[in-house]
């Protein structure tokens with residue numbers, strides 16, 4: 109069943125859906141055709157623009173903060189707050205993640221995605237599930253197919269849980285992937301640790317107790333996504349990843365040296381240039397909903413940071429947080445890769461605003477929900493885009509879930 113938008117009526121497969129299921133995205137073959145299948149051609153208003161001027165994203169050095177320097181921590185949280193006021197993206201360097209671990213993660217991506225399609229499909233991602241191998245989501249969507257292959261798996265920070273990443277990859281791909289699984293297990297553990305540190309900076313930038321969000325995400329159950337974008341013979345007609353806000357809480361992304369990440373800022377698409385030493389960080393819908401909970405803005409920081417909370421709150425009160433909208437473009441000659449770690453709260457955590465923030469002038473913006481509810485919505489009912497949270501909240505309020 110292919111989904112493109114919320115449909116309350118059950119989807120009865122049509123002949124096109126049947127044909128769609130048999131469209132196989134094997135870039136190694138597709139690349140020899142002068143044209144691309146129509147399902148990969150995006151509407152004119154969403155086609156990549158010829159130019160995308162570079163966006164100068166704040167580059168935040170975490171060395172001092174991570175070594176416990178309180179002045180450096182304040183400065184880093186100030187820069188984070190400024191970025192959140194404008195477009196929700198920032199870069200972090202001296203982040204404490206071993207650069208050899210990052211290099212191995214990229215190398216193992218090449219090994220996996222260069223396998224024959226039949227080998228990759230041993231980890232085939234089933235419809236409605238978010239883990240596994242998918243090539244361009246043929247069979248999942250009926251149009252605007254992304255020009256990419258992905259491998260996604262779940263990471264659990266729960267101390268009691270086993271090595272979820274390593275176990276999953278070993279189970280799905282076989283014993284010869286034992287070290288592959290170890291590298292991504294270590295990578296996800298490093299990402300989780302960095303995410304929790306960044307959550308401290310976000311808490312400080314919003315004037316709340318420094319451990320507020322760290323505690324919320326301590327036992328996170330997150331998603332690791334490997335994005336592999338083969339060269340495309342019509343890069344002006346296709347998109348690697350369509351325009352969207354991440355429905356998750358925080359994204360830590362490492363893009364390779366090819367470049368292709370674009371952010372929609374001040375009504376135009378701007379590119380974020382590759383920087384192998386840095387991770388690109390952006391907040392997602394679930395965190396943005398969290399930020400409206402800021403009731404006890406620290407009076408000392410109030411005048412400095414309350415604008416961040418008000419921007420977040422104001423943006424959410426309008427139902428649209430215009431920042432954090434991004435996409436990935438492809439190119440004619442070079443494969444591009446990105447590793448995206450999506451921080452998500454433990455499944456039983458309820459995302460809901462405290463009553464202090466809700467009054468006659470500030471009515472509830474979103475209903476209570478848990479991340480598994482929003483995840484299921486994006487996997488079974490709605491293709492995540494820039495309106496996910498708004499459509500999801502209507503969906504929940506009409507008791508679809």
Ligand SMILES: C=C1C[C@]23C[C@H]1CC[C@H]2[C@]1(C)CCC[C@@](C)(C(=O)O)[C@H]1[C@@H]3C(=O)O
Pocket residue numbers: 238254331333349350351352353354355356450483486487491492493
């Ligand atoms: C929860 C998720 C759904 C997606 C992967 C994570 C966070 C980002 C989402 C996504 C990348 C947003 C654009 C559309 C999407 C279908 C994609 O192009 O991959 C989304 C992911 C997904 O639903 O698989």
Ligand SMILES: O=C(O)CCC(=O)C(=O)O
Pocket residue numbers: 333335349354361363368369370434435436445446448
């Ligand atoms: O590949 C990229 O640079 C962006 C990918 C992305 O936005 C995503 O996977 O959510």
Ligand SMILES: [Fe+2]
Pocket residue numbers: 352353354359434
């Ligand atoms: Fe994204």
